Amino acid sequence: MKWLFAPLALLSLWACSTSPGATAAPADAGLDDADAGFPCDATVSKGPWVLHVDGTSAIVRWETCRAGTPLGVSYAPEAGGARLHATAVESAFVVDRTLKNFSPIPDYAGTWYMHDAKLTGLAPSTCYAYGLDADGTIRARFCTARNPGDTVRFLAIGDTNPALGFSTRDILKHTVPLGFDFAMHGGDIEYYDSAIETYSYWFELMPPLLRGGAFLPAIGNHDSDDQTGEPNDKYEQYTERFWGDAGFDGANEYYAYQTGGVWFLTVDTEEPITQGSVQYQWVQTELAKAAASPGYRFSIFYLHRPFLTCGDTGDDTAALAQLQPLFTQYKVPLVIQAHMHGYERFETPGLTLVTTGGGGGNINDVNANTSRSYCHQRVASGPFYHAMMFEITPGQISAKAIDDQGNVRDQFQHAVP
Numbered sequence: 001m002k003w004l005f006a007p008l009a010l011l012s013l014w015a016c017s018t019s020p021g022a023t024a025a026p027a028d029a030g031l032d033d034a035d036a037g038f039p040c041d042a043t044v045s046k047g048p049w050v051l052h053v054d055g056t057s058a059i060v061r062w063e064t065c066r067a068g069t070p071l072g073v074s075y076a077p078e079a080g081g082a083r084l085h086a087t088a089v090e091s092a093f094v095v096d097r098t099l100k101n102f103s104p105i106p107d108y109a110g111t112w113y114m115h116d117a118k119l120t121g122l123a124p125s126t127c128y129a130y131g132l133d134a135d136g137t138i139r140a141r142f143c144t145a146r147n148p149g150d151t152v153r154f155l156a157i158g159d160t161n162p163a164l165g166f167s168t169r170d171i172l173k174h175t176v177p178l179g180f181d182f183a184m185h186g187g188d189i190e191y192y193d194s195a196i197e198t199y200s201y202w203f204e205l206m207p208p209l210l211r212g213g214a215f216l217p218a219i220g221n222h223d224s225d226d227q228t229g230e231p232n233d234k235y236e237q238y239t240e241r242f243w244g245d246a247g248f249d250g251a252n253e254y255y256a257y258q259t260g261g262v263w264f265l266t267v268d269t270e271e272p273i274t275q276g277s278v279q280y281q282w283v284q285t286e287l288a289k290a291a292a293s294p295g296y297r298f299s300i301f302y303l304h305r306p307f308l309t310c311g312d313t314g315d316d317t318a319a320l321a322q323l324q325p326l327f328t329q330y331k332v333p334l335v336i337q338a339h340m341h342g343y344e345r346f347e348t349p350g351l352t353l354v355t356t357g358g359g360g361g362n363i364n365d366v367n368a369n370t371s372r373s374y375c376h377q378r379v380a381s382g383p384f385y386h387a388m389m390f391e392i393t394p395g396q397i398s399a400k401a402i403d404d405q406g407n408v409r410d411q412f413q414h415a416v417p
């Protein structure tokens, strides 16, 4: 089963490059299941996706179910230019147990093979189309970091659950074709706890997002929701294996990404983020470093569990109060949060906070805690599936919350340096 929706933009952009795609290989290379010990009939079992992008380099990552598949990535600027080729490093990874769930595609125990291709010498502020030698049908793209002051476009989504109905898939149909440099995920990337989902099924359904631009995940509580008992090692077996090394200057759980003079910082809300914590110290250091960087404009903070919400989850006003002076000092005008399954926007003095947790998990009660003291600052909200499209231009951030039917449910602008 393969996802059939491929953004026309991607296909046409690839066609516009001066060279054809990578060497074609059949999707089914005639492999049987005997060697792997589980069904293994696709040359590429998961991916590809792109992490750790800066102005001149990027990592292309994918998984195969057996060793020795072609290791090359072919790529060229979408606007035209020479086609280049990079070779991946293959590494074996042992998954320790099978998780079937009610998914049509279990996550099988066994040895899987990760591939990382480091693309270097790229041109800044340039979008590339790429393909894999291992599967000539795959077409994907990413953009290198923009030059300071250039327009930056990104998609933000949280709490995806593509196996649960069609909500995630419908959101992507209406947002991915709008185009973006990278997709930010607010965490709870995959839900074993929804009973219907496995990572194998997730990867069958999410190529539209993964192939539209680089992926920048935040870590949520469900990114370690292992159903199989102790030890709970979903984080190591899946989350870290797939999304580790996403950004810079931090760790897998908290890191920074810079494009266009805008720094994006994420922290892991399963770990402490208040004053005195490792993550707080890192935020303080990273924001100071960002502010001292040539071309610095401002920073955007994104995290899973919300600082503020009037919906049916907890909040963390203490952490916000402690981080607020840093946000003011180092110019952080926007916080993107998730976890509460719905949409919210708060306007506080100098700081906009949005909750974009309607990425596909069951929508919950967005009004369960409207008595919280700050809820008068909530200026928009709703119990709907959605993702957000952001555009950063000189002097302004523009944002739209777009639902699974393609309707714009909220939009706002925020003046920025």
Ligand SMILES: [Fe+2]
Binding pocket: 187, 188, 220, 221, 222, 304, 339, 340
């Ligand atoms: Fe969550």
